[in-house]
Amino acid sequence: MDRLSLHDALFSTYVIAASLMILKGVAMSWLTVIRMMQVKGGYRSPEDLKKTPLNPAPDPRQLLPDERVERIRRIQMNDLENLPYFLVAGFLYVLTQPPLAIAQMLLYGYVVSRLLHFAAYLTGQIHEIRATLWTVGSLILIFMTAHALLAALRA
């Protein structure tokens, strides 16, 4: 049996969830760029104040934090605190050969929780909503990791 075949339903579930999360994570970089271009600011490097085709009228205020940009940076930071761990934990979890239905629920449930977390954060919902969605994802992550740990300790 080839556990890393895309024809293996468990591994394929992981690849779909992991790919979606990577694309989501990378999208935050692009969204940061888009917002910096929209507000023409929120830059971080002194050299970004040089006069160039994309910045024809530099202004020192362009280096000040801009909330529209900072919000995306906070969302991206939250991704970095979660997604890399998920990408490995999900892989270890499917290698323990869990039941497919449970794996799909956890992996796709994680993806949905993160997309909803993004929507709540982007639109500035109250902390309770954001925190609840984050908690769902974090508990799934902890469950998958603990499952892999116990499986390895028992083997």
Next chain:
Amino acid sequence: MDRLSLHDALFSTYVIAASLMILKGVAMSWLTVIRMMQVKGGYRSPEDLKKTPLNPAPDPRQLLPDERVERIRRIQMNDLENLPYFLVAGFLYVLTQPPLAIAQMLLYGYVVSRLLHFAAYLTGQIHEIRATLWTVGSLILIFMTAHALLAALRA
């Protein structure tokens, strides 16, 4: 031979070390939450100043950095600068089929170095102690990565 079996001693060593590091990394998020609740501050988003059941008496000072929270954020940042690389480097390293005893020493040694680093950082030990513990982990990480690189170049 199935290299990704939990019954394979090398891979199982990796899974145990990786799982422990993921749980450690995720714990930093929870510790940040706990400290923010304790100090009722250290928040970062403007919407966290809205009056809600968890924040019945909002105050603009809640958005100021709080050292008890910031310390955990720095520890978490240090994790993000190290653990994702370790999670992949450890995987590549065990795939080179190193001697089990050496793999256990390196992988578990890394885990121990990071847990001690956490203890030293949390309790505000002098920089020399923190730096020494970080260095041990970083050298293990570099060794495992260089080993995988050389093995792939030689193959």
Next chain:
Amino acid sequence: MDRLSLHDALFSTYVIAASLMILKGVAMSWLTVIRMMQVKGGYRSPEDLKKTPLNPAPDPRQLLPDERVERIRRIQMNDLENLPYFLVAGFLYVLTQPPLAIAQMLLYGYVVSRLLHFAAYLTGQIHEIRATLWTVGSLILIFMTAHALLAALRA
């Protein structure tokens, strides 16, 4: 066939690219340390102002941001926003069994784009150069991830 053998040309290509990127990422931590020692500042923790052998004459200004150190931190942050996703995306991509020549072009192309991005960022080149190099890497990352996603959805 053992897809995770270092004798497999596709997997070996991934291991080489991934190892180089991990070493590059870890090098940023060391470079931060080197610059902090050079400028004797750019520290972040209150305890770093304690008098120790490595810091015989502490000064509160040592906790202020120093641009020579901050530049490396920004480069490192940019790595954290990209490399962990690449390390997983590259793995998933080679598991889809793409043509070797294309895989080599994408994986090694990514490595080269990141090394050039580092050189441009370190030497403070204008934003357009840095952005172009980042874009090349990010598009490779998105392509590999989308390829793995579609392959898993089709399988």
